[in-house]
C-alpha cells in the first residue's frame with residue numbers, strides 16, 4: 076500500500092513537472108510571435124541610416140546662404156512600425172556649449188492643420204505636441220535624449236509658448252506643463268562627433284497619430300533657438316526663414 080502511495084505520489088510529481096514545461100511551451104509560443112525590430116539602433120553608429128530605403132526617409136538640410144538659425148545642418152526622420160527615428164547633425168561652431176543644448180521636436184501628429192499651435196518658425200501652426208530634452212549629459216558628453224512631453228494648450232493655429240494642458244498653469248508645480256516629465260522612457264538617443272540619433276516610441280506620446288504627419292526640429296543654447304529645420308534662407312520678407320514642417324509617412 077505504501078509502495079502504491081509512493082508511485083501515485085511520484086506520478087503526481089511527474090504530472091506536476093510536466094505541467095511546467097507545458098506552461099513554458101505556452102510562453103514560448105507567445106515569444107514566437109513576430110517581434111518588431113527596428114532597422115535603427117540607438118548606439119551612436121549611424122551606418123544603419125545608410126541602409127534605409129531613401130524613399131521612406133524625410134530629409135531637411137540647412138540651405139546655403141543666410142540662415143537665421145543655422146545650428147542644425149541636417150535632420151532625417153524615419154517612422155517605422157513603432158518608432159519615430161530622428162537623425163541630426165549640428166554645427167559645432169554654433170553648438171559650442173555642450174552643457175545645455177535642449178532639442179525640440181514639434182509634432183503635428185494628427186496631420187490635421189486645424190488642431191494644435193506652435194512655433195513661429197513653421198506655418199501653419201498646428202502641432203499638438205512638443206517633446207523637449209537635452210542631447211548632452213550636462214558634463215560635456217552626449218546623453219540619452221529622453222524628453223518631456225508637452226501638449227498644446229493655446230488657441231488652435233496660434234503661436235507662442237502655450238505648452239501645457241488647457242487650464243493648467245505652466246509652472247514648477249505643474250512640471251512646467253509637461254504631462255510626461257523628462258526621463259520617463261519616451262525616447263532614447265546617442266551621439267558621436269556632431270551627429271545624434273533618436274528613437275521616439277510613438278505610443279508613449281498620447282497623440283492621435285496619422286499615417287502621414289508633420290514635424291519641426293530646433294536646438295537651443297541658453298534656452299534660445301540657434302538651429303532649426305526645416306528652414307528657408309532669411310530674406311527681408313521672411314527674416315526667420317519660416318516654412319512648413321517636415322512631412323513624414325509611416326513605413327508600414
Ligand SMILES: [Ca+2]
Nearest residue numbers: 116118120123
Ligand atoms: Ca545607429
Ligand SMILES: [Ca+2]
Nearest residue numbers: 187190191201
Ligand atoms: Ca495638428
